[in-house]
Amino acid sequence: MNAQQIRIYLRSLSGGTLGEAARKALLERLEALEDDELDLIFPEREWTETVPAFVPESEQIEVYSSIMAQVRPRARVRRMTWLRAACALLFVVAGTLATLTWWQSIEESQQAVAVQTRWMQFSTGAGEHRLVTLSDKTRIWMNGATTLEVPETFDARHRALRLLEGEIFVEAGIDPSRPFRAEMDSVKVDVLGTSFNMRNYHNDPGASVSVATGKVAMRHKSISLILTPGKTGIWSKHDGKLVPGKPSGKPGSWKQREFHFDGETLGEALDELEHAFGYRYYTKDKRLLMRPVKASFRDQRHGDMLRVLGSMGRFRYRQQDSLIIITAISHLP
Numbered sequence: 001m002n003a004q005q006i007r008i009y010l011r012s013l014s015g016g017t018l019g020e021a022a023r024k025a026l027l028e029r030l031e032a033l034e035d036d037e038l039d040l041i042f043p044e045r046e047w048t049e050t051v052p053a054f055v056p057e058s059e060q061i062e063v064y065s066s067i068m069a070q071v072r073p074r075a076r077v078r079r080m081t082w083l084r085a086a087c088a089l090l091f092v093v094a095g096t097l098a099t100l101t102w103w104q105s106i107e108e109s110q111q112a113v114a115v116q117t118r119w120m121q122f123s124t125g126a127g128e129h130r131l132v133t134l135s136d137k138t139r140i141w142m143n144g145a146t147t148l149e150v151p152e153t154f155d156a157r158h159r160a161l162r163l164l165e166g167e168i169f170v171e172a173g174i175d176p177s178r179p180f181r182a183e184m185d186s187v188k189v190d191v192l193g194t195s196f197n198m199r200n201y202h203n204d205p206g207a208s209v210s211v212a213t214g215k216v217a218m219r220h221k222s223i224s225l226i227l228t229p230g231k232t233g234i235w236s237k238h239d240g241k242l243v244p245g246k247p248s249g250k251p252g253s254w255k256q257r258e259f260h261f262d263g264e265t266l267g268e269a270l271d272e273l274e275h276a277f278g279y280r281y282y283t284k285d286k287r288l289l290m291r292p293v294k295a296s297f298r299d300q301r302h303g304d305m306l307r308v309l310g311s312m313g314r315f316r317y318r319q320q321d322s323l324i325i326i327t328a329i330s331h332l333p
Contacts, residue, residue: 122148126274143276172194172195187235189219213229257299261294263293266293285328
């Protein structure tokens with residue numbers, strides 16, 4: 001049995017699909033492994049370059065116990081050392097085989113629950129803010145032009161929400177017995193007692209998550225990012241990649257009408273104001289939208305902010321109802 005076959009057998013053992021004869025052969029082969037063979041089976045580069053997914057100690061014990069239950073009593077003492085090593089390595093390599101199995105069971109359970117769950121939908125119009133408080137004391141602030149779904153009631157094992165469009169800031173209630181999951185597009189965010197911002201407008205190039213307090217795991221398929229306060233993760237709608245974003249400053253500051261622009265383009269700044277205040281912006285000169293701006297506003301009127309941005313971006317504007325028409329004072333060279 002070579003290294004590749006051993007790895008395949010370990011995956012099957014982890015998933016509970018390995019037959020009795022194969023399991024017996026695997027146990028005997030593992031007992032006889034030398035150090036150089038271990039290096040082939042569990043290459044150091046695979047686990048030193050991988051960010052481990054968080055797995056509660058209780059889940060590690062459960063997985064270890066399930067493996068131990070498959071070993072005959074008379075062989076347990078002699079095989080305990082390599083079993084512990086194998087379990088530890090399985091939890092690290094590629095996010096760990098056991099971890100993936102655990103997440104899969106959680107997802108399958110949540111999918112089954114989702115089919116039976118009745119969901120409530122909340123929406124805001126352009127420029128409208130709304131606060132939704134859930135049964136577990138979780139609070140969700142909704143930015144303008146946002147649509148959100150939450151269950152009528154949480155079940156005994158899980159809590160969840162779906163961001164269909166827009167931007168929200170979440171203060172998740174602490175309940176270790178019921179993990180909290182937020183979803184948007186094909187991105188999943190797993191949290192436990194933390195606060196974070198989620199954004200996914202249809203015209204955004206990517207869906208983003210920024211953490212204010214605590215820690216979250218942002219996941220897309222088998223890839224995950226562990227985000228801590230001040231960190232941002234972005235899922236690209238163009239190529240499907242999940243990558244770290246620039247430092248997030250103060251996530252959710254929009255709910256206090258605070259806006260911080262530090263080198264963002266004028267177009268990005270106007271997007272923020274559009275969702276918060278409900279105005280639409282138009283300019284024929286698309287190069288104008290690429291000009292960088294650097295300013296901070298707190299609880300200021302829309303017109304005052306636009307005048308400051310106009311001085312920085314060298315543009316003038318006029319208003320027709322909710323439409324703001326912008327004209328460059330001078331063209332870029």
